[in-house]
Amino acid sequence: MTGPYPGIAADCWLGDQGARLYYASPKTFGPKSISMAIGQGDYDIIYLNSFFSVKGSILPNAVLRRKEKESHILIAPRGEFSPGALSQKTAKKKAFLTFAKLSGLYRNVHWHVSSEAEKADLLRVFPVERARxxxxxxxxAISVDDHKHPLKTAGVLSLVFISRVSPMKNLDGLIAILKEVRRKVALAIHGPAENEAYLRQCKMLSETLPSNISITWKGPITPDEVRSTFARHDAFAFPTLGENFGHVIFEALDSGTPVLISDTTMWKEDGTPALRVLPLHDKAKWVRAIEEAADRDETGQRNARAAALGYAKDYASKDRGRKDTLAMFRRIAADRVSATSGS
Structure with missing residues (x-):
């Protein structure tokens, strides 16, 4: 969604039933409004959902440090320290990381990562206290909807890509892979264009594809449409440069749509056709995996869909996300109280 949510008032606190929300308009979203919003309450934790976002993380962190509230801060880098993410806008990121290290801009903050792999990425690039x-x-959450799936014809593949159209998601890499595929593939692309120049680049690249490959540019969809959109396709191809978690991957599996992903995420194969993890830069393996998915007949596709649903159900049954997240917030809040009491 590119505009404001309908019926939502901006630049003021909303709600009084145990949860309050503050929507900042683009014109006022800056140090002044952030400082004002922060000053209107007493918070145990302030959660910043990015590291490199200027408005969403860097400015709030700077404002909080001036107010001596750095012990309140919990930052979720969201995969921004992965090698793939750091390969984008490298010079700017290196310069900011150097400044952040020398200035101590992130001293005493806490960090939220989704996996041991993301923790390793963070510690490799940015010196932080492991205890923090x-x-x-x-x-x-498993969907309660009963999705309808189309019949599958051997030798033909309905492929889908649902994500932001940005270099990080590597849509141009997927199009380059499809150039080598020798099966009939129809790729549907859903998602907002984060970068218009990159979108034009992808569209120009798609014009070089052979006649057996077709691409349809669908544009953004709402969150409520994601699972049903996945269900209409035979497979989800996602050669992303890196994800800290990848909700879209779970949503595909939970829709009964097998997934082909790069080896830059936390997701692992389980020995079934539910999910294939492929080396990011091995184009030949990607081509083979797509052709194998295309070669499935209706029986093979039905088995693959059942495997995807089983993978999602099994993952959800073991999911500790809510419990671990609540424990994290409580631990940080308790540490802050202890530090305040002892000062």
Whole structure:
């Protein structure tokens, strides 16, 4: 969604039933409004859902430090320290990381990561106190909808890509892979264009595809449409440069849609056709995996869909996301109280 939510008042606190929300308009979203919003309450934790976002993380962190509230801060880098993420806008990120390290801008803050792998990425790039890094996977929920799936014809593949159209999600890499595929593939692309220049680049690349490959540019969809959209396709191809979790991957599996992903996420194969993890830069393996998915007949596809649903159900049954997240918040809040009492 590119505009404001309908019926929502901006630049003021909303709600009084145990939860209050503050929607900042683009014009006022800056140090002044952030400082004003923070000053209107006493908070145990202030959660920043990014590291490199200027308005969403860097400015709030700077404001909080001036108010000597850095012990309140919990930052979720959301995969921004993965090698793939750091390969985008490298010079700017290196410069900011150097400044952040030398200035102590992030001293005493807490960090939320989704996995041991994301923790390793963080510690490899940015020197933080290990005791202040908290692992809590994102919570998931099984859909209650009974999705309808189309019949599958051997040799033909209905492929889908649902994500932001940005270099990080590597849509151009997927199009380059499809150039080598020798089966009939129809790719539907759903998602907002984060970068218009990149979108144009992908569209120009798609014009070089052979006649057996077709692409339809669908644009953004609402969150409520994601699972039903996945269900209409035979497979989800996602050669992302990196994800800290990847809700969209779980949503595909929970829709009964098998997934082909790169080896830059936390997701693992389980020996079934539910999910294939493929080396990011091995184009030949990606081509083979897509052709194998295309070669499935209706029976093979039905088995793959059942495997995807089983994977999602099994993951959700073991999911500790909610429990671990609540424990993380309580631990940080308790540490802050202890520090305040002892000062």
């Amino acid at each position: 890094v908290h692992i809590a996977a994102d919570p998931v």
